[in-house]
Structures are given as structure tokens and as C-alpha cells.
Amino acid sequence: MDxxxxxxxxxxxxxxxxxxxxxxxxxxxxxxGFQNGKLLQALSGRCKxxxxxxxxxxxxxxxxxxxxxxxxxxxxxNRIEDIAPLASSILEFLSDPVPGxxxxxxxx
Numbered sequence: 001m002d003x004x005x006x007x008x009x010x011x012x013x014x015x016x017x018x019x020x021x022x023x024x025x026x027x028x029x030x031x032x033g034f035q036n037g038k039l040l041q042a043l044s045g046r047c048k049x050x051x052x053x054x055x056x057x058x059x060x061x062x063x064x065x066x067x068x069x070x071x072x073x074x075x076x077x078n079r080i081e082d083i084a085p086l087a088s089s090i091l092e093f094l095s096d097p098v099p100g101x102x103x104x105x106x107x108x
Contacts, residue, residue, distance in 0.1 A: 003021070003024055003048065004018060004047060005025070005026060005043055005046070005050050006023060006024070007026055008026040009054065009078055010051065010073070010078055011078065011079065012025045013080050014080065014083055014084075014087070017090075021094055024047075026039065029043070031043070036057060037061055040061055044067055047068050049068055049097045050069070050070050051071045053073045053075065053078050055072055055104075057072065063100065063102050065100065066100055069093070071094075071097075071105060072103070072104050074106045086105050089105045
């Protein structure tokens, strides 16, 4: 699937900033409340990339085995005002995401 999934801790308005991809939120996928390991497993086969702000994810889970890319945003907060400036970097990475990789996008 070519979808991009946005973690539920990120503003759903982020989807509008990624217009060239089908973007869904974790709740839209029916996965609200799933914890990290269960969520990552449930996303298998359902997306090409998962976008989160959870910087601890790579320390808590073995991400090399997931069949999609993970994008971790580094921003002052999860407010859209802090996340929006990262949209162009997200789009750049989404042009050729590599499954099983974690890509950190730092704040500007």
C-alpha cells in the first residue's frame, strides 16, 4: 500500500500538508490506543511509511524488521505550528522510503 500513516500524537492537519500521498491517521486506520509494538505490527502491509514524534520508538522496538519506513519528527512540540515547517522534509523522504529504516527529521 502507498499510504502514509500519522501517529495519533500528531495533529491530523498534518495530512493536508502531504497532498501527494494518501495519508491516514492511526484512528482512521482503526488502531487508536494501540501501543507501540502492537501498532507497528498492525501497520504491516497497510502503509509505506509511519510518521511519529516519538523519539523513543527506535530504542523500544526493533524497527529493522518492519516492512515500511518510519519517520521520526524532532520538533519543539506536536502542535501543527511546530510540525508544519517539517512537511517539505517529510515529502522529500517519502519520494523513496526504504522499509525497515528510521529517518529523523530535525526541526529547522
